[in-house]
Amino acid sequence: MPNPADLNEDEKTWETVFRTAAALERTRQLELSRVGIRLPQAAILHFLGTSREPLTPVKLSRLIHKKRHTITALVHRMEAQGLVSTEKDMARKNWLRVSLTKKGKAAFRRQLSERTAMNITACLSRQEVATLNRIMRKLYLATDEMRREMEPSPYDHLLRL
Amino acid sequence: MPNPADLNEDEKTWETVFRTAAALERTRQLELSRVGIRLPQAAILHFLGTSREPLTPVKLSRLIHKKRHTITALVHRMEAQGLVSTEKDMARKNWLRVSLTKKGKAAFRRQLSERTAMNITACLSRQEVATLNRIMRKLYLATDEMRREMEPSPYDHLLRL
Numbered sequence: 001m002p003n004p005a006d007l008n009e010d011e012k013t014w015e016t017v018f019r020t021a022a023a024l025e026r027t028r029q030l031e032l033s034r035v036g037i038r039l040p041q042a043a044i045l046h047f048l049g050t051s052r053e054p055l056t057p058v059k060l061s062r063l064i065h066k067k068r069h070t071i072t073a074l075v076h077r078m079e080a081q082g083l084v085s086t087e088k089d090m091a092r093k094n095w096l097r098v099s100l101t102k103k104g105k106a107a108f109r110r111q112l113s114e115r116t117a118m119n120i121t122a123c124l125s126r127q128e129v130a131t132l133n134r135i136m137r138k139l140y141l142a143t144d145e146m147r148r149e150m151e152p153s154p155y156d157h158l159l160r161l
Numbered sequence: 162m163p164n165p166a167d168l169n170e171d172e173k174t175w176e177t178v179f180r181t182a183a184a185l186e187r188t189r190q191l192e193l194s195r196v197g198i199r200l201p202q203a204a205i206l207h208f209l210g211t212s213r214e215p216l217t218p219v220k221l222s223r224l225i226h227k228k229r230h231t232i233t234a235l236v237h238r239m240e241a242q243g244l245v246s247t248e249k250d251m252a253r254k255n256w257l258r259v260s261l262t263k264k265g266k267a268a269f270r271r272q273l274s275e276r277t278a279m280n281i282t283a284c285l286s287r288q289e290v291a292t293l294n295r296i297m298r299k300l301y302l303a304t305d306e307m308r309r310e311m312e313p314s315p316y317d318h319l320l321r322l
Contacts, residue, residue: 007279013290013297014185014279020297021182022226023304024175030311065183116307118168118175123303128296129174135285135293136174136181142284143184146277150191 028117035110040066040074041083042111045100048084049108054097056089083107189278196271201227201235202244203272206261209245210269215258217250244268 007015029039037045043064048055055063061071075098078084083104089095100108121129168176190200198206204225209216216224222232236259239245244265250256261269282290 009290010280010282011276013282013294016294016297020301023301026226027304027308065187115172119171120300120303121171121174123299124296129170131292132296133174133177135289136177138284139281140181140184142281143188147188
């Protein structure tokens with residue numbers, strides 16, 4: 001069988017980044033469970049709560065980096081829970097516009113009250129934080145390019161990320 | 162409503178890290194879908210494929226940073242697909258030992274054949290890679306400590322991470 005020692009430097013780094021991201025995600029999930037919010041919902045609440053206008057499932061799926069049908073199913077579950085409302089777009093009749101309900105806004109405020117995990121980089125020096133941001137932005141651009149090659153989308157030109 | 166501009170420097174960094182991790186994960190998922198493997202399975206295949214001995218669901222859940230019942234359900238689905246086999250531990254009768262079947266080993270080899278996303282940090286200088294590793298390890302330790310405070314586990318002392 002292959003051995004972890006066979007991984008090159010980049011692949012070992014990948015493992016380290018993934019392990020850390022998974023640990024961060026789990027900790028955030030534990031924190032949000034105190035206010036009755038699950039992580040996939042939290043992403044929807046966040047983007048709707050900080051957007052000036054309703055968002056489509058397509059836009060949400062691009063922001064959250066999940067498949068469109070995963071997001072559509074999640075939006076419909078959240079609609080059944082009374083957290084979001086959807087409205088057909090008049091101009092493009094098969095596009096939905098999703099926005100927060102009053103209950104959804106309250107959930108978003110509860111979410112914002114739990115921020116310990118979000119401040120995890122307080123353990124780093126300010127210079128390390130700046131470096132981390134710079135490296136993450138580089139990786140994001142490289143990943144986004146790789147993703148577009150693997151999955152060309154007719155919507156790419158409509159989405160400013 | 163709160164505004165993203167209300168986020169402090171650490172919280173904005175959190176967003177950037179999360180956005181990048183989600184993009185990395187999505188790209189890896191697209192890559193693995195070419196060889197018929199889904200991301201949650203990939204983590205199980207990876208840890209079983211690189212371990213010298215069978216692993217318990219508890220150990221897998223700690224390595225993968227997912228809830229124990231999520232991992233147990235996943236292991237049972239993978240067992241039904243013929244990818245892993247489970248065996249009761251003789252010493253602790255309610256512990257399962259999970260290992261790869263022949264079909265699981267073949268899936269792990271297919272997974273190792275797809276490594277483009279895993280090499281994403283090839284776009285960074287070697288010094289940036291070293292810095293990224295150092296920062297990620299710091300964040301991992303801080304997160305793990307935070308997680309233990311939120312979710313003390315009777316197994317913590319049994320698990321060397």
